[in-house]
Amino acid sequence: MKISKITLLTIIGLSVFTATGAFAQARDYDEWFGGNLMLVDLIDAEKGYCLDLEGYASITDTSRPVIVHSCKLGYWKDGTWRVNYPEEGQVYLPEYDLCLAAPALEDEAVVILEPCSGSQMQRFVFRDDGKIEIDSGTSNSLCLAVGEVSRATGNNLRRQTRFASCDDTSDTFTQWILPAEDAVYTDFEFTPLALLADAGQGGAGGPPIGNLFRGACAPCHGPAGDGLASEFAPKLTGQEDWYLSRQLTNFVSEFRGGHEGERWATQMSFHIADFTQAQLDSFVEHIGSLEDISAPVTIEGDIARGEQLYTGTCAACHGPEAMGDQGLGSPRLAGMADWYMVIQLDKFRNNLRGDKPQDIMGLQMALFAKSLPDEQALLDVTAYINTLAP
Ligand code: HEC
Ligand code: HEC
Helix, strand or coil: CCCCHHHHHHHHHHHHHHHHHHHHHHCCCCCEECECCEECCCCCCCCCEEEECCCCHHHCCCCCCCEEEECCCCCCCCCCEEECCCCCCCEEEHHHCEEEECCCCCCCECCEEEECCCCHHHCEEECCCCCEEECCCCCCCEEEEECCCCEEECCEEEEEEEEEECCCCCHHHHCEECCCCCCEECCCCCHHHHHHHHCCCCCCCCCHHHHHHHHHCHHHHCCCCCCEHHHCECCCCCCCHHHHHHHHHHHHCCCCCCCCCCCHHHHHHHHHCCCCHHHHHHHHHHHHHCCCCCCCCCCCCCHHHHHHHHHHHHHHHHCCCCCCEHHHCECCCCCCCHHHHHHHHHHHHCCCCCCCCCCHHHHHHHHHHHHCCCHHHHHHHHHHHHHCCC
């Protein structure tokens, strides 16, 4: 089967258009007011911890101490905050017209809500290191902190909040990502985290985006991003950024995932569904900063036959060294996880990937996966790709 470069380029132009279209559609939020106030360190909560109230929806109890709860994206009466509003230094919950406050300037004081007033106990300093300190004007420096133990509520986790010594309490419990200060915006703003990362801030274990990657991606892809075969999650390091971005878009738009009888891509879609485009971009950037070591060889095949198949069918798009071709949208294969490539070829052949009419890149690849003569060819061609590992 042959395909001309001109046809391919037309196809690529089209696919970029459709892919972004689908993405915009998938993220159709209404405008909302304020945002999440999120702990930098995910600790044990996959989706992170965000400032929240007891109860949910209409049965929220504003008289009880404030808690943190697994983050949820979008507008929530009990989880959408503004900072420096109504006045400088205040943390405001628009839905209830209340302000965050300390009942007393005491270590381990609870965190409460009060009608906004001129009280000093509602005034905070948003420090450069991400800590939120009571602006008491005294040397007793207390910061907004979360408790050391978590409790599960259904699929989510929660912790108490407290005011604790800014200096003696671990960064893990005291560093926050503020909502953007704009009154109304259409999406969760990720800038404060990016700023923290630029400033080299964050607790033990590296800058905040690293923490987020460790919490959100590492359980499956490994802390080094080199993949965990036990989770069927591939090596990501060494893959080109444009390809990683496109695949994340494909999971969000469900080009990948959502197939009956297939659970891994569906799981992957589920785990990134709540992230914003800016966050997804940050993950890709973070992956680019991780060390790339060629994946171990785990499969066996007839390398000579594989070479014939590869040069005859695959090299035109993936390149003679299997390092990929951005112009054609084809990813790097050399040095990537061999078991994963075999699984993907199998999925392409069985309409579990590259089967959606708008997924033009995937459709193209599926055509060639289906052109492989037999199942053994999947192993043979991959065995040859293994010999190209840099
Ligand atoms: C629950 C486990 C799980 C979590 C959590 C997870 N992934 Fe995945 N990821 C997978 C699996 C499984 C696949 C392979 C899906 C398939 O077989 O189609 C995958 C595939 C991918 C791919 C496609 C790679 C390729 O070469 O096609 C990218 C990119 C990716 N994940 C990035 C991420 C990022 C970034 C995060 C964190 C925000 C993340 N994943 C979180 C399990 C997970
Ligand atoms: C017409 C160009 C073209 C040809 C020929 C082609 N591929 Fe691909 N391949 C692609 C594109 C484009 C993608 C990315 C699909 C997507 O975005 O989901 C891809 C994806 C893949 C993937 C998935 C990688 C990952 O990390 O998700 C594997 C494995 C792969 N190709 C192997 C092969 C093999 C082996 C051959 C030869 C039998 C081959 N390809 C032939 C264009 C091609």
